[in-house]
Amino acid sequence: MIDELVENDGRWTPWAVGALRIVTALLFLEHGTSKILFFPETAGSGPSMWSLLWVAGWIELIGSLLLLVGLFTRPVAFLLAxxxxxxxxxxxxxxxxxxxxNxxxxxxxxxFIFLLLLATGSGAWSVDGVLRRRRPEADGYRA
Incomplete structure (x- = not known):
């Protein structure tokens, strides 16, 4: 088992990237829910509407949910990075x-995780992957 992982030929990469995307999205989601939904409540919860923290909270909330399901992974990762x-x-x-x-x-x-997702795409277990399989490759889009 260890030998298979050490001499990896890349076959595990989609699952590793997918797992990294999901765990990162779940951790990042807490920042958005804290700011916008007051859960968990922190010192940064409930910023003034249209303040920089309020806008950041909405970006974090929506962006992390999109990353969690793996939808529009590359553009979302670019925005979040x-x-x-x-x-x-x-x-x-x-x-x-x-x-x-600091x-x-x-x-x-x-x-840097978001930059990695920008470069690699969504990995396994993603809506992007499902959409990619349903679309002809001629459109040039790769998740």
């Missing part, structure tokens, strides 16, 4: 130069 880059540079980096000091590790990790 940008949001996390903005979050890091506007909220975290002014506090301290190092992520361990609390920005999660923003950086989310950003």
């Amino acid at each position: 940008g949001e996390m880059a903005i979050a890091y540079w506007t909220v975290h980096s002014p506090k301290a130069p190092y992520p361990v000091l 609390g920005g590790e999660a923003a950086i990790l989310f950003c």
Whole structure:
């Protein structure tokens, strides 16, 4: 079993990417539900309407739900990676130069996971995959 994983020929990649997408979406969903739905309630819950945090909350809520089911994975991942880059540079980096000091590790990790999903697509267990199988390849879209 271990030898199969060590000498991986890529056959497990779609499932690994799918699992990463689902777990990341579930973790990211908490940020959106906290801001918009007050669950779980945090210091950032209930930002003023149309504030930057309110807009970020809606992006996180809707984007994470789309990622969870694997629908429009690449464009959603692009948007979320940008949001996390903005979050890091506007909220975290002014506090301290190092992520361990400014609390920005999660923003950086989310950003780069979303960039990976932008590059790889949705992986296994996704609506994008179902739609891709139903569509002719001539349209040039790949999940």
